[in-house]
Amino acid sequence: MSLGTLWTIPIQPQGKRIRAAAAFAGLQLDLPESYVHFQDNKKPEFLAKFPHGKIPALETKDGFRVFETTAIARYIAALAPNSTLLPSDPKDAALVDQWISVADTEILAPSNLVNQMCRGMFQYTKPVHTTFTERALRGLTTVENHLATNTFLVGERITLADITLASVVQRASSVVLDAESRKKFPNTFRHAETIVNQPALKEIFGPIEYPEKALQFVPPPKEKKEAKPAAAPAPKAEKKPKKEEEDDEDIDLVPKEEPKAKNPLDSLPKSSFNLEDWKRAYSNKETRGAGGSLEWFYENFDKEGFSVWRIDYKYNDELTAVFMSSNLIGGLFARLEASRKYLFGSVGVLGEANNSVISGILITRGQDIQPTVEVAPDWESYTFKKLDLSNAEDKSFFEAANAWDLQIDGKKWADGKNFK
Template sequence: MASIGTLWTVPGQGKGKTIRSAAALAGLKIDLPESYVHFEDNKKPEFLSKFPHGKIPAFDGADGFKLFEASAIARYVASLAPNSNLLGSNAKEAALVDQWVSFADSEIGAFTGLIFLLVAGRITPYAKPVHTSFAERQVRSLKTLDSYLATRTFLVNERISLADLTVASEIQRAAGVTLDAPLRAQIPNVIRHFETIVNQPQLKAIYGETTYLEKALAFTPPPKEKKEAKPAAAPAPKAEKKKEVAEEDEEDDIPKEEPKAKNPLDSLPKSSFNLEDWKRAYSNKDTRGADGSLEWFYQHFDAEGFSVWRVDFKYNDELTQTFMSSNQIGGFFNRLEASRKYLFGSVGVLGETNNSVISGALIARGQDIKPVVDVAPDFESYEYKRLDLGNADDKAFFEAALAWDLEIGGKKWVDGKNFK
């Protein structure tokens, strides 16, 4: 059997399993790369020449047709075998397939990903109310699904469709994050449906064994630093000691405050560019225009004392709801608090739900960005590229990021935050 193409994915990726399962049920052969290292291979020129966004899953068809975004690939693969029922047998069934695929992605899968990142400390400082809200919304969705499946074997008709495969992939992913024993007891029909799908003879090798959590993942706060034991109090000076000796002893007993470590950025030569004045100008003026904040910036900027950078989130394929991506930017800025007097930022979310990026611009003290941003534990989750304001493209990017009208690859700015 000839292969229809190559699917770039990582082992165990839920959305990749959906596509592979669709191919298996449709009787189609789809190849996987011999080896793939995420965040390495998808950044190589040969991959980017085919898929400039660098996102997986990505499909490279045998006929040269290329496609990314998991739902689009799965639908395309399913369409190659029209008699497989994967997309339904009429317009109404096709609409139901789309409904449940979207529901699985946005109402179940999205919250699995958000909760995982939250408890792992990879987005915004952990907040119990946020975690609880995400969990409650996912439980509500699972109960809706359970109620629907109470009188049905499959989601659309009497045969497996792409909707069933998508739901099964998201349930398997949730099984290792949120779907603990107490929750599983509340949704028996969902679990029955899931076990039915993943144990189909054609699919068992793709889904593999499912390990169910007994208790949902929870946030573990970092251990507090142990305080050193206070030294024992010095004995009281004897009366016969000379007064001046007693005074010296008393002085030694007074705890001396350790001098604060000086930030190396404070040792840089004085700059004519006042960052606080710039922040005020940016806040009080229109960004563009003859008397705008950008005009003020170009009149006062000191390229020897400060540098301008582009910042991009490395893991855009993990982003889901745009409002949560905006909150993530806010969390990153909160963790940069120690560098407030050395840094200005304008960073935003571009795109739409399940198809967005985080990008923007920074103005930093000095010529090296690392001493400014490494105060944030997650600074390595972002890539930093020095911008040359003498270059037309770099200048246009910088101005658009500050004006909040930046557009990248057709994705428009939908929300943003400033670090001032």
């Protein structure tokens, strides 16, 4: 019999952890028939049940609702006391919470940041990559030392801490560990293999990946110019005076530049709205109020030649520190440099550490956002929705994003960046 419905992303460690806890406790959880992240969890019917709009989220058959990974996992574990997932002894219960915290904050969080950075979700810097890899390895070392003399993390049976650690090690193994560094953690991987290969859990976890090399950032390839076809040999010319001959040779040695390919946005009909003038108005005027930049915008905007878009990050559940999320925005903007003459942006981090979203607005030439943003390799890590400024809700969102006082689901603007 099903306990209820769990909204989650099954491949993420958090989703695997909850499903594994339920399976180990002999409970069944249903997943929605279809779930599209950052679409379904923003719908009114979902927000009516879970106002924060965050997953994982659980609704039981009797109408009980709870979100946040650890809260859901603990609730499920408590429903089957004979499963040993939650020890009855207060000291052992505290140790379970301790190891869950170590796994989440000292291993999973830095591994997720490395994963995001190497996938181009924010600006890559080698020192940051090194720092967070070392932090994850430090957490793994703490676990390794403990498991050198213990079969499981707490006591002699599998607890929620063991399931949590296995889900985290599975992620870390594919991100921050190479073949050589894995040799330092034999007890940790012995433990993880024991958990993921439990008969009730094997299908949920799947195999642990053991790549030869840790995940690395690969810069996007630079466009190569096509080689010119070899020119046919020129007919032999009459000998010229020495000076003229030298001049001709100099001219022949100077490479002729190929004409640059014209951007299709340049072929659009001329617009009365000057994006550079808007950028200057935005920089030099107060945003709101009489004489402000928004007033200037509405007086000059050409909705036929330009369009306004809402931009949202797809992986908010993986965001941690606000400054790191702000750096992610800066990385996107850096990779949009080739579209600077066609684009303006005001994007921010809303919320606080480990509970934030990235959202904002873009103004682009034309009526399609893709030609402007696809120059950034990570553009598909974001969703884009065209705003209708004649709609009160869209207009309010646009103004708040420009004024840096945007709020979403109670999350206030914490930091932001402009692309101009």
